[in-house]
Amino acid sequence: MPDLSVEIAGVTLKNPVLPASGTYEATRLPADTGSPAGLGAIVNKTITLRPQPGNPPPRTWETPCGMLNSIGIPSAGLKEFITDELPRLARLDTRLIVSIAGFTIAEFTALATRIADQPGVNFIELNLSCPNLKKHTAWAQDAVQLKNAISAVRKKVALPLIAKLSPNVTDIAEMALAAQDAGADALSVANTFRGMAIDILARTPALGNISGGLSGPAIRPLALYAVYSTYRKVHIPIIGMGGIARWQDAIEYLLAGANAVAVGMYNFVDPLCMNNIISGIDAYLDKNGFSSVKEIIGLAHRT
Ligand SMILES: Cc1cc2nc3c(=O)[nH]c(=O)nc-3n(C[C@H](O)[C@H](O)[C@H](O)COP(=O)(O)O)c2cc1C
Secondary structure, rough: OOOOOEEEEEEEEOEEEEEEEOOOOOOOOOOOOOOOOHOEEEEEEEOOOEEEOOOOOOOOEEOEEEEEEOOOOOOHHHHHHHHHHHHHHOOOEEEEEEEEEHHHHHHHHHHHHHOOOOOOOEEEEEOOOOOOOOOOOOHHHHHHHHHHHHHHHHHOOOEEEEEEHHHOOOOOOHHHHHHHHHHOOOOEOOOOEEEEEEEEOOEEEEEEEEEEEEEEEHHHHHHHHHHHHHHHHOOOOOOEEEEOOHHHHHHHHHHHHHOOOEEEEEEOOOOOOHHHHHHHHHHHHOOOOOOOOHOOOOHHHHH
16 A cells, blocks of 8 residues: 655655645534544634634635635634634644734734644644735735745744745745745645626625635646746745645646645535545555655656
8 A cells, every 4th residue: 555644844644635724624524524534634724813703795706617715714813712623623633734824923923822832733834825805914925024924933933834825926936935945844835816706787796805715626727837836946845735626636736746735625515525535646656656655746847
């Protein structure tokens, strides 16, 4: 049987498949949707320092091969997360990534230092790229702001840091380099693409927030290229995401240079898709004579 384990910042994941933030409630799963313990890691929905309600509805809109969302990070706030959700997440038998978003650098460092003190957390993911809020979240769209935010957290926290980048930039690989220079241990590539839809009967923007983030299979070729070009520029590990629905998609990302892959929107279509992706990767490796998933990471760059 091929070895499915991968390493990110010195932490071993039992396999390279995990949910993308905001799309998988690991502690509230219906009984027939598989166990989070079978996944390489789990990630919470991004939390903020203070409680906030999220965006006005409608918050989602179906698009061809994808969806727009403008959820807007509704959050119970750090205190509530630490006393309620975090202990339940930390008890699950897999690696835990805690996703946080600050609207200021002081908020990012406050969140990160408290989270780093909690038992059972393996990584902190800095969501530097939510496209759906009126408050400041576009850190990853400006190399200087991106560096400032990451290096401020880096100075305070020894836990592995994953920087979640935005695809809404001219060259994501440049942003990846800035994140690496600032001390990020790994990258999530990437968040959603900003877009919108118009309700032609109401003759208004379809989303309450006017714009939202596009995700799902519609963005896969775009996000895959973001991973491919980022891999050529940086040496830190990449968690690739964007439109992954089947094991074949995950293999594409691994060949493009991702060390692990995250599934977002497709969890809503098929709650068992991550389990199927793991067994599909296993079968692909076996059939093609690879003894470890690590052997195929970045292989598409050889040509
Ligand atoms: C409903 C929804 C909520 C999301 N919430 C978050 C979030 O809280 N934090 C975050 O970093 N990304 C969030 N994302 C972005 C995903 O984590 C992921 O980066 C993106 O959707 C691309 O993957 P996909 O095409 O497989 O959905 C959200 C995406 C969706 C669809």
